[in-house]
Amino acid sequence: MSAAPMTSGTSLRAWLLSDTPTSRRQAGWGRLYRLWCDLRANPLAMAGLITIVLLILAALAAPLLAPYSPDAQHLSNHLAPPSAAHWLGTDELGRDILSRLLWGGRITLGMVVSVVVLVAPVGLIVGCAAGYIGGLPDRVLMRVTDVFLAFPRLILALAFVAAITPGITSAIIAIALTAWPPYARIARAETLAIRNSDFIAATRLAGASRTRIILVHILPLSLGSLIVRVSLDMSSIILTAAALGFLGMGAQPPSPEWGAMVASARRFLVNAWWVPMMPAIAIFVASLAFNLLGDGLRDVLDPKQRS
Amino acid sequence: MSGRLRTLAGTTASVLITLFGLTVVPFFIGRVMPIDPIVAILGDHAPPDVVARVRIELGLNRPLWYQFWIFFRNLIHLDLGRSVMTTHPVLHDIGRYFPATFELATAAMIVATLIGVPLGVLAAVRQGTRTDHVVRVFSLAGSSIPVFMLAMLSLVVFYAALGWLPRTGQVSVVYDGIVPRITGMLVIDAAITGHWNTFYNALLHLVQPALVLAYFSMAYITRMTRGFMLDALRGEYITTARAKGLSAARIVWRHAFGNIWVQLITVLALTYAGLLEGAVVTETVFSWPGLGQYLTNSLLNADMNAVLGSTLVIGIIYVFLNLLADVLYRLMDPRVR
Numbered sequence A: 001m002s003a004a005p006m007t008s009g010t011s012l013r014a015w016l017l018s019d020t021p022t023s024r025r026q027a028g029w030g031r032l033y034r035l036w037c038d039l040r041a042n043p044l045a046m047a048g049l050i051t052i053v054l055l056i057l058a059a060l061a062a063p064l065l066a067p068y069s070p071d072a073q074h075l076s077n078h079l080a081p082p083s084a085a086h087w088l089g090t091d092e093l094g095r096d097i098l099s100r101l102l103w104g105g106r107i108t109l110g111m112v113v114s115v116v117v118l119v120a121p122v123g124l125i126v127g128c129a130a131g132y133i134g135g136l137p138d139r140v141l142m143r144v145t146d147v148f149l150a151f152p153r154l155i156l157a158l159a160f161v162a163a164i165t166p167g168i169t170s171a172i173i174a175i176a177l178t179a180w181p182p183y184a185r186i187a188r189a190e191t192l193a194i195r196n197s198d199f200i201a202a203t204r205l206a207g208a209s210r211t212r213i214i215l216v217h218i219l220p221l222s223l224g225s226l227i228v229r230v231s232l233d234m235s236s237i238i239l240t241a242a243a244l245g246f247l248g249m250g251a252q253p254p255s256p257e258w259g260a261m262v263a264s265a266r267r268f269l270v271n272a273w274w275v276p277m278m279p280a281i282a283i284f285v286a287s288l289a290f291n292l293l294g295d296g297l298r299d300v301l302d303p304k305q306r307s
Numbered sequence B: 001m002s003g004r005l006r007t008l009a010g011t012t013a014s015v016l017i018t019l020f021g022l023t024v025v026p027f028f029i030g031r032v033m034p035i036d037p038i039v040a041i042l043g044d045h046a047p048p049d050v051v052a053r054v055r056i057e058l059g060l061n062r063p064l065w066y067q068f069w070i071f072f073r074n075l076i077h078l079d080l081g082r083s084v085m086t087t088h089p090v091l092h093d094i095g096r097y098f099p100a101t102f103e104l105a106t107a108a109m110i111v112a113t114l115i116g117v118p119l120g121v122l123a124a125v126r127q128g129t130r131t132d133h134v135v136r137v138f139s140l141a142g143s144s145i146p147v148f149m150l151a152m153l154s155l156v157v158f159y160a161a162l163g164w165l166p167r168t169g170q171v172s173v174v175y176d177g178i179v180p181r182i183t184g185m186l187v188i189d190a191a192i193t194g195h196w197n198t199f200y201n202a203l204l205h206l207v208q209p210a211l212v213l214a215y216f217s218m219a220y221i222t223r224m225t226r227g228f229m230l231d232a233l234r235g236e237y238i239t240t241a242r243a244k245g246l247s248a249a250r251i252v253w254r255h256a257f258g259n260i261w262v263q264l265i266t267v268l269a270l271t272y273a274g275l276l277e278g279a280v281v282t283e284t285v286f287s288w289p290g291l292g293q294y295l296t297n298s299l300l301n302a303d304m305n306a307v308l309g310s311t312l313v314i315g316i317i318y319v320f321l322n323l324l325a326d327v328l329y330r331l332m333d334p335r336v337r
Helices: A011-017 A024-040 A043-060 A097-133 A135-149 A153-163 A168-194 A198-205 A210-246 A258-268 A274-301 B002-032 B037-042 B048-057 B064-076 B090-125 B130-144 B147-161 B186-193 B196-233 B236-243 B248-285 B291-300 B304-332
Strands: none
Touching: A011 A024, A024 A043, A024 A274, A043 A097, A043 A274, A097 A135, A097 A168, A097 A210, A097 A258, A097 A274, A135 A168, A135 B002, A153 A168, A153 A210, A153 B002, A153 B248, A153 B291, A153 B304, A168 A210, A198 A210, A210 A258, A210 A274, A210 B130, A210 B147, A210 B248, A258 A274, A258 B147, A274 B130, A274 B147, B002 B064, B002 B304, B090 B130, B090 B186, B090 B196, B090 B248, B090 B291, B090 B304, B130 B196, B147 B196, B147 B248, B186 B196, B196 B248, B236 B248, B248 B291, B248 B304, B291 B304
């Protein structure tokens, strides 16, 4: 940033964009605001972000928005095409597809959030610790991630779920088990890049413990790359969860999870295409939105990779 | 020379360790399973003395490390156990189903490369223009779309609406079992033995699953090609070439592309490995008799030997494709040599 912009910005904007922040807090918020400005300039990323916010709101407000109960069967009106009464039609048991999609959004988004909450902190801490400590722990960790990365994610998740028992919880655990190695790798790479910096040496000389250096000084700096990776990974997590549901290894049929909905409606594809297609479109929209946002975030947070 | 030998030894060692680790994962997945393996074999009502005998025969009374040793020893002798579903040894089943997956994945790979690479080059040459954005959205959509959705779309359009392509399977029932099994890849076997009707029919059956799988992997190929090309086009030798007055096509294809195709080979090998994952879902939708469908069927029948065996084999293929990518890169890039 060269000079502070001379536009008629509010005082908040001026405070955020100040070239001489007076506190750490101001500098931090200013940095976030600049990133936000960069991101806002990318229409595709904004489209992704808005879609995600709408999806989350729709899932949260499912009880208010859903016109019918997701389980209410109406057998005389099964496989009905989209109409004013049922915007997206009804499924093989006459259940309203729109209502099921809204409720199912809670499951799909809930699974994604659970996986990320489980995986990101573990990957971050393990990667940073291994990168900083080095030596044998580091080599062991890298071999372990190699092994996990040696299986395609879906296939390893399938084997895990088959061994536990098919269901949402098992699916979350299985996806989490397959998702952590890349995070650990990224955190490690970031750590290796900064572990020999002068400010780390200075902190060490000042008597900071290893734990403190890792948690307070290294971990926050690795966060940016991790966020990019997480947002790009979200779409892959959604697709894996949906594929597990589709193959009958994730959420089980009465549940309105999107992948499971596609699986149970697949046989009506030729006669009533909207029944399996609507949940598939929902999965596609959610996954595309996360990809668009992740792509934009990568450009903003990681200009090195900008292409 | 000793440097290269050391690299080679290092790579070999790390591959061996990874392969060993690969065997540990399925073993432990098998042990966390809540199903008692003895009940799975004998059923619920086996007399207690038989249960006790089988427990000893299977070594389940021994400590875990000893059980792993047995598992590992069997593995070295290429014994992955028997599939409950087909009653054949798992490795025999995998040998039967794998060629179909190989056929499908290779067809998909050819299509993905032929379309993905030129698209990536085009997007890089026209960076920032509308063409670039269209290609970007097209490839982002490819990495966002669930494979089963693409498969269903294709069935609705090409089978149900237009009637151009057959529905599912590897070949129509009429032609089933006519061609002698040579490679296991029906299209190739039919061509070798001159069964041209079967060849044509099998080829038609291959189109849909191959295209679906190709789009799935094209996204990554396009994106990487674009990135490599952008880097290459920024090189000073490109400016030189332009200054010499060479044609645009010659600069793009000979000077820029000529410098990235080695990197691309690595990407292609990795994509090929990723196809195995897409194949599981694609084969399920199109009833394609490959390893992916074998895996799904075993999953639904709780046939753990088959599940773990195929997982392990897929993992090993994956590791070797990665290794192949690495070796090819070393062999072909003069800068690494």
